[in-house]
Structures are given as structure tokens and as C-alpha cells.
Amino acid sequence: MIFSLQKRFLVFVLLPVTIVVACFGVAGFIYTRGYLLEQWLVSAQLQLERAAHEINMNLEQKLELIGLISKADDAPNPDITQAFLIQQLLEKQGVRFVDIVTNETKDSSETKKALAAEDFGMVSVAGLYTMEACGDAGVCAPTLDPNASDRSLQIMRMLNTESEKTSKRLIVRVSFDSFLEPIKQMGLPGGGTAWLVTSTGQFLASTDRDDFLRKKLGETGNPIEKELLKEIRRKPFGKVFSERSFLNPPDIVAGFYKVPSINWYVVFLSRGSVILEPIIRFRTYYVLAGLMALGMILFLIRHTTRSVAESISEISTAAARVQNGDYSKKLPAKRSDEIGELARSFNSMIDGLRERDLIEQTFGRYVDKKIAQELMSRPEALRLGGEKGVVTIMMSDLRDFTVMSEKLEPDVVIKMLNRYFSLMIAVIESYRGIIVDFYGDSILVFFNGVESDIRSRAHDAVNCALDMQREMGVFVRENLKLGLPNVSMGIGVNTGEVVIGNIGTETRAKYGIVGSDVNLTDRIQSTANAGMVVISESTYNLVSGSFRVVRDFEVCLKGVEETKRLFEVDRPDV
Numbered sequence: 001m002i003f004s005l006q007k008r009f010l011v012f013v014l015l016p017v018t019i020v021v022a023c024f025g026v027a028g029f030i031y032t033r034g035y036l037l038e039q040w041l042v043s044a045q046l047q048l049e050r051a052a053h054e055i056n057m058n059l060e061q062k063l064e065l066i067g068l069i070s071k072a073d074d075a076p077n078p079d080i081t082q083a084f085l086i087q088q089l090l091e092k093q094g095v096r097f098v099d100i101v102t103n104e105t106k107d108s109s110e111t112k113k114a115l116a117a118e119d120f121g122m123v124s125v126a127g128l129y130t131m132e133a134c135g136d137a138g139v140c141a142p143t144l145d146p147n148a149s150d151r152s153l154q155i156m157r158m159l160n161t162e163s164e165k166t167s168k169r170l171i172v173r174v175s176f177d178s179f180l181e182p183i184k185q186m187g188l189p190g191g192g193t194a195w196l197v198t199s200t201g202q203f204l205a206s207t208d209r210d211d212f213l214r215k216k217l218g219e220t221g222n223p224i225e226k227e228l229l230k231e232i233r234r235k236p237f238g239k240v241f242s243e244r245s246f247l248n249p250p251d252i253v254a255g256f257y258k259v260p261s262i263n264w265y266v267v268f269l270s271r272g273s274v275i276l277e278p279i280i281r282f283r284t285y286y287v288l289a290g291l292m293a294l295g296m297i298l299f300l301i302r303h304t305t306r307s308v309a310e311s312i313s314e315i316s317t318a319a320a321r322v323q324n325g326d327y328s329k330k331l332p333a334k335r336s337d338e339i340g341e342l343a344r345s346f347n348s349m350i351d352g353l354r355e356r357d358l359i360e361q362t363f364g365r366y367v368d369k370k371i372a373q374e375l376m377s378r379p380e381a382l383r384l385g386g387e388k389g390v391v392t393i394m395m396s397d398l399r400d401f402t403v404m405s406e407k408l409e410p411d412v413v414i415k416m417l418n419r420y421f422s423l424m425i426a427v428i429e430s431y432r433g434i435i436v437d438f439y440g441d442s443i444l445v446f447f448n449g450v451e452s453d454i455r456s457r458a459h460d461a462v463n464c465a466l467d468m469q470r471e472m473g474v475f476v477r478e479n480l481k482l483g484l485p486n487v488s489m490g491i492g493v494n495t496g497e498v499v500i501g502n503i504g505t506e507t508r509a510k511y512g513i514v515g516s517d518v519n520l521t522d523r524i525q526s527t528a529n530a531g532m533v534v535i536s537e538s539t540y541n542l543v544s545g546s547f548r549v550v551r552d553f554e555v556c557l558k559g560v561e562e563t564k565r566l567f568e569v570d571r572p573d574v
Contacts, residue, residue, distance in 0.1 A: 017297060021290045041239050041255060044268050047186060048237065048257035055179045055196070056260045058093070062155070062174060065089045069170055070157045094178020096152055099171045100159065151176040151205055151212075176205035183207065183266070192270030199263045201229045224252045232256055232265050241272075315346055322350060386501015390454050391446045391513065392461040392539060393498070393521040394433065396424065396468060396491045398441040399530050404485055416484060417441065423471045431464040436512040444521075446513050448500070458495055458542035465491040465533040466571055472531070492525025494536040520564075523557040527566060537565045548572045 065085055072082035086098050152173045159168035176196060183194045184207060196205040201217035218226040228240045236258040241250045250272040256265050321329060332343065398420070405413045421438070428435060428445055436444040445464075447457040472489050479486065496517030503512055520536070528534040535543070550568040557564055 013297070018294060021293070025287070025290065041253075044239075044255040044270075045237065045257070047183075048255055048266050048268060051183045051186070051194075051266045052257045052259045054182045055264065055266065056262070058179060058182075059259075059262065062089065062092055062095070062172070065092070066155060066157050066170060066172060070159050073159065089172065092174075093181060094175040096173040096175060100168055101171060102168050151203075153204075180205050180207055192268060195267040195269070197232070197265050197267060199232060199258075199265065201232070204264065224254060228254050228256065228267065315342065318346065318350075386499045386503070386514075388497055389448065389500050390495065390497050391448055391500070392454070392458045392493065392495045392542075393513070393518060394445045394447070394461050394465055394491060394493045395521045395525045396443045396445075396465070396489055397525055399488045399490060401441045401487060404487065408484075412484070416479065419478065420475055423475055424468055427467045427471055428464060431460045431467075433461070433464055444512075444518070446498070446500075454495070455542045458539050459546060461493050461495075462533065462535060462539070462543050462547060462569060465493055466569075469531055469533060488530030490525055490528030490530060491533045492521050492523075492528055492535070493533065493539050494521040494524055495538040495542060496520065496536075520557070520560065523560060524564075524566060527555055527557075528568070532568055533570070535567050535569055537567070540567045540569075543569075546572075 065088055069082055069085045069089065072078045072085060075081045089095055089098055152175050155172040155174065157170040157172075159170055179196055180194055193211075194207045195203065195211070197203055197217060203211065203214040203216060206212070206214070217229040217232075224240060231238045231240055238256060240254040240256075241252075252269060253272055254267060254269045256267045258265050318329065408416075420441070421443075424443060425435065428443070431447070433445040433447055436446060438444075445461075447461045447464075468491060469489065476486055476488075494517055496515070498513040498515035498517055500513050501511070503514060524534055524536055540549075547569040548571060550570050552565060552567045554563050554565050
């Protein structure tokens with residue numbers, strides 16, 4: 001799979017930025033969430049403590065006045081004192097009524113029993129609260145005042161009397177809601193609701209009127225209430241959180257504190273979404289800002305990489321044209337950045353390649369293509385000198401062509417030679433032969449054994465010679481069609497040691513081979529009649545068994561002292 005430049009930028013730039021932004025956002029949210037919850041708990045704990053002490057002080061004030069009323073008979077002018085104290089009590093917040101009940105009875109124990117039955121069994125709402133006896137004096141079970149439509153606390157105190165047959169009792173009813181009034185005035189931290197409950201979880205009061213008929217914590221099956229009741233039974237103050245997800249606040253956050261002098265607890269409940277509203281709002285803004293930032297980065301990447309990608313695409317297209325040999329179009333180089341510099345360098349390369357190809361094409365017309373490529377790629381190869389090596393040499397020659405050419409027009413001779421050389425050169429190049437030179441109608445070729453095994457190169461040379469004789473048949477048939485005379489060719493092949501390199505001067509040189517074996521090859525080809533391929537004994541020893549020997553013979557060659565054994569060869573299937 002090929003990834004474009006834009007995709008790479010998106011993967012390697014946008015993805016890390018997204019991960020970093022997300023990690024910072026998550027870490028910041030979690031830290032701030034914890035900090036805000038801790039701050040709420042600190043604030044709630046202080047207010048809970050203050051509220052619990054105010055409830056305790058409120059209750060103590062009322063109990064103190066009740067105690068003074070019960071002792072008014074011992075004071076001077078008891079009726080006036082008692083009336084004054086009752087008026088003071090009635091003025092206290094939340095006092096519903098104050099009543100003194102006088103009963104006559106034969107037995108004080110019977111009186112007490114009757115009072116208990118009357119005051120607690122008859123007045124309380126059945127099943128709403130657990131009954132708790134007051135005794136002679138104390139805080140009785142909470143009751144429901146149908147007229148006031150709220151919960152109330154009944155306080156009873158026995159009064160001193162002079163007659164044993166007469167008993168008096170003071171009954172005071174106080175609204176539970178009055179104990180929560182200071183909390184309402186202070187304000188609840190994070191909004192929410194305040195409860196006043198007993199240690200057993202019984203509801204006494206709530207700032208939410210919907211909780212008026214609630215009996216006990218946990219009766220609705222709410223897990224946070226069950227956990228709250230569990231914690232209240234364990235310790236005098238604390239906190240409870242509902243479950244929370246990874247990036248969301250808890251649904252409910254609760255704190256509680258015990259009223260010092262009585263088994264009551266003040267409870268604060270707030271919604272996590274309200275407490276953490278700033279961080280939730282910040283989370284929304286952060287996500288929006290992050291998306292906008294990522295969108296801006298995406299836009300800049302696309303805008304930046306589009307021009308770069310288009311420039312690279314132009315360079316790639318131009319490179320493809322250059323690869324196919326088209327140097328006609330150059331790249332626009334108006335940009336002043338690295339892309340512009342690349343375009344200018346590319347144009348310079350095109351100029352260099354155009355010049356090089358021109359030189360190579362021109363050079364290749366006069367020397368072998370392989371030699372031209374080597375000289376172009378390795379300038380050090382142009383130095384004069386050479387090295388010894390064993391090669392297989394092949395030389396071809398047209399028979400009686402000089403005499404025949406004297407009878408033809410010069411342009412006809414040239415055209416015929418060009419056709420001949422075209423056919424022969426194609427065959428030589430197919431076998432990777434290196435053309436050293438043309439001598440009139442003769443071709444001198446060698447097969448370098450340094451590049452590969454000399455034995456395989458000897459096979460290439462013989463096969464090349466045989467294919468040249470085959471192509472000669474095509475050449476002759478074309479001549480006959482053109483009305484030109486018949487021609488024939490003889491080829492000689494020899495293997496020996498020569499010097500390979502640049503021969504000449506600094507101003508004029510040629511790449512070729514020199515040595516006695518070059519002259520010997522010329523003498524061998526002179527023994528080949530029309531259509532023959534004659535090889536030396538040294539070549540035969542390398543290719544023996546691969547070709548059919550038509551005949552072998554010994555001959556004295558001009559300029560060679562000893563007799564040479566030569567072989568006329570052909571392909572085995574011929």
C-alpha cells in the first residue's frame with residue numbers, strides 16, 4: 001500500500017497532536033474533577049458542622065425555657081413568671097403550640113400510664129415513626145401535625161404541683177422544618193437538598209417538600225441512600241459518592257454530620273453535575289476548541305502538502321518523460337523554497353542528460369555501444385594504456401567485394417555496406433561482442449573473457465559467427481531482389497592473449513585489442529571460403545563437443561612459422 005504525502009503528514013503530525021491533546025484534556029479533567037469535589041466536601045463539611053451546632057443550640061434554647069417553666073411554681077408570682085416564659089417560648093422559631101394539661105387522679109402511676117397512652121399512642125401517625133416513650137420529661141417521638149402539614153417534635157415536661165392529687169404537664173410542639181431554616185438561609189453548597197434524619201435513618205425534615213411523606217433512608221432502593229445509612233451508623237460525619245464513569249461526574253454527592261446532643265444527623269445532597277458544572281462546561285469548550293485546533297491543523301497540512309505534492313507529482317511526471325528520452329520540457333522554477341531549488345536542479349540534470357545522450361549517441365556510432373557506455377560512466381577508462389587478457393577474437397570479411405564494388409556506383413556500394421553492417425552488428429550485439437573496428441568490408445570483434453568464463457565466451461563467439469552466416473543468406477536474397485550481385489563472407493575465430501585498452505595519443509585514441517593473436521585471426525579468416533566458419537585449435541579446445549566439425553585441416557599461414565591446425569565448424573543439427 002502506497003501512502004501519499006498528505007496521508008503521511010496526517011498520520012505523523014495530526015495523530016500525535018490528537019493523542020497529546022486528548023491526554024492533556026483527560027488528565028486535566030480528572031484532576032480538576034477531584035479538586036472540585038474535594039473543595040465541595042470541605043465547604044459542605046464546614047456548613048454541616050455549623051448547621052449541626054445551630055440545631056443543637058436551637059433545641060437547647062427551647063429545652064432551657066421548658067426547664068424554667070417547669071420550675072416557675074417555686075418563683076414569686078408563679079403565674080406571671082410562667083406566662084412570661086411561655087410567651088418567650090412561643091416566640092421561638094418553629095414552636096407550634098405550648099399547652100399545660102392538669103389531671104386529677106388517685107394514683108400518680110396510673111396518671112403517668114394514662115398520659116403516655118393518650119399523648120403518644122393516640123396523637124402519632126400510625127406506622128410513620130417508631131415510638132419512643134418520653135418518661136416524665138423529655139423529647140418524645142416525632143408526630144405529624146395535619147393542620148400544619150409538616151413534621152413536628154413533641155416535648156413533654158411534668159410540672160411541680162402542691163397537691164398530690166393533681167398533676168400538670170407541659171406539652172410543646174416544634175416544627176422539624178424550623179431546624180433547617182438556618183441551612184436554607186446559609187445556602188446549600190452546590191445547591192441540592194438538606195435532610196434531618198435519625199441514626200436509624202428515619203426522616204425528620206427535608207428542604208424538599210417532595211420528601212414530606214418519606215419514612216426512612218433507603219426505602220426507595222436508592223443505592224446512595226443505603227450507603228449513606230450504612231456510613232451514618234458507623235461514624236459521626238463523612239461523605240458518600242454515587243458511582244461515576246471515567247469522564248463523567250458522580251450523579252449524587254452526599255455529606256453528613258451528627259448533631260452533638262441528640263441522635264440526629266444533618267445530611268447535604270447535591271448533584272455532581274451541579275458541583276462540577278464549571279469543569280463540565282470547560283470539558284465541552286475544550287472538546288470544541290480541540291476539534292477546531294485539529295481542524296485548523298488538518299487544513300494547514302492539506303494546504304501545505306497540496307502544493308508540495310503537486311510539485312513532486314510534476315517532478316515525477318517529468319522524470320518519467322526523461323526516462324523515456326524526452327528532454328523537451330522543463331519544470332517551472334518560480335518557487336524560492338526547497339521545491340524551487342529541486343526544480344532548478346532537475347532542469348540542470350535534464351540539460352546534462354540531454355548533452356550526455358547526444359555525446360553517447362554520437363560516440364556510439366563510432367565505437368561499440370558497450371565501450372561508449374563504459375567510457376561515459378567511467379571517465380578514468382579514457383586514460384591511455386591497457387591490460388592483458390585472454391579473449392576470443394572473431395573477424396569477418398566479404399569475398400571479392402573490392403573487385404565487385406569497382407563495377408558499382410559509389411552510393412550503391414555504401415547503401416549495400418550499410419545494410420550488411422546493420423544485419424551483422426545486430427547479431428554481434430545480441431552475443432555481447434565488442435566491435436573493435438571496421439576495415440573496409442571486414443569486422444573485427446572480440447568476446448571479453450574477463451567479464452565471464454572464457455569458455456562460455458568462446459561458445460558465444462562461435463555461435464555469433466554461425467548466426468552471421470545465416471543472416472548473410474537474408475542479405476544475399478535482398479541483393480538479388482534489388483538486382484545486385486551475389487556476395488559471400490568468410491569468418492575466422494581464434495582465442496588467445498591480447499592487450500586490451502586505449503591505443504593512441506592524448507588527442508586521438510581508440511579502444512581495441514593488440515597482439516599476435518589478432519593478426520593470427522586475420523590469417524585464419526582468410527582460409528575460410530564463402531559461408532564457412534573456421535576456428536583455431538585453441539578455440540576448438542574450449543568448445544569441443546558443442547559444435548559439429550565439418551573438417552579439420554593443417555595449414556601454413558602467412559607470417560606464422562609453424563603449421564596451424566584449423567577446424568571448419570557448424571551446428572550439430574545442420
